[in-house]
Amino acid sequence: MGKESKKLIANNKKAFHDYFIEDKYETGISLAGTEVKSLRMGKCSVKESFIRIENGEVIIYGMHISPYEKGNIFNKDPLRPRKLLMHKYEINKIAGKMAEKGYTVVPLQVYFKGSLVKVEIALARGKKLYDKRQDIAKKDMRRESEREFKVRNLS
Structure with missing residues (x-):
């Protein structure tokens, strides 16, 4: 296969x-x-979406795809549950991890890979409030150090 282009449609920054x-x-x-x-046309949102495993199938809920303007009776419900396509062993691995306390599956991004639509999902563990505060503090420190570095290099 040749080099396939990856064109981002939607991503979920909130998940990180x-x-x-x-x-x-x-x-x-x-x-x-x-x-x-x-x-x-880029009309997609995964901000409020979540993923469940039901009957050995991975289903994404709350993924909003706006109805196609030129479509008529063929338009589907924008928030309908959609099936994600994965190998059985991957589904079993994820289901085993989700059985553990604190694990969930979240969608990270939706993109075109060549002509195919792909969804990147992640096995994730919820952050506590103090973890979020630590992340914000790290970002602030990094931003501050970059600013000082920039000022030092300009003078």
């Missing part, structure tokens, strides 16, 4: 703020034709 990201998986997604056309 709320969770410790452990493992990442690239999954396919089962879509209707008008949904793909809507995604090509």
